[in-house]
Amino acid sequence: MDNDHIKVDTASLRLYAKRISIVNKRLNSLNSAVNRLFWQVGLLDLRDIFTAGWILNQCTGLNETRNLLNGTAQRFELAENQVRHLMGG
Numbered sequence: 001m002d003n004d005h006i007k008v009d010t011a012s013l014r015l016y017a018k019r020i021s022i023v024n025k026r027l028n029s030l031n032s033a034v035n036r037l038f039w040q041v042g043l044l045d046l047r048d049i050f051t052a053g054w055i056l057n058q059c060t061g062l063n064e065t066r067n068l069l070n071g072t073a074q075r076f077e078l079a080e081n082q083v084r085h086l087m088g089g
Helices: 010-041 046-086
Strands: none
Touching (some): 010 046
């Protein structure tokens, strides 16, 4: 398959990363609320602690995904600028 050019929508990559950040903040807030609830009602058995920890671990995965999207956008923009420079533009 011939391809005259490669198109990468870096604005969309950055938008997805921003949306992931928003979701991550909401998960962190939820995790804090759940932890406060556990302390208030005395439900701090191991299963509850592991469940709350799982939510926090998902936030870490979202951070990694956000960083990957932003890094990918940055690398493509840099490559595009280098090609433009080489072409005299």
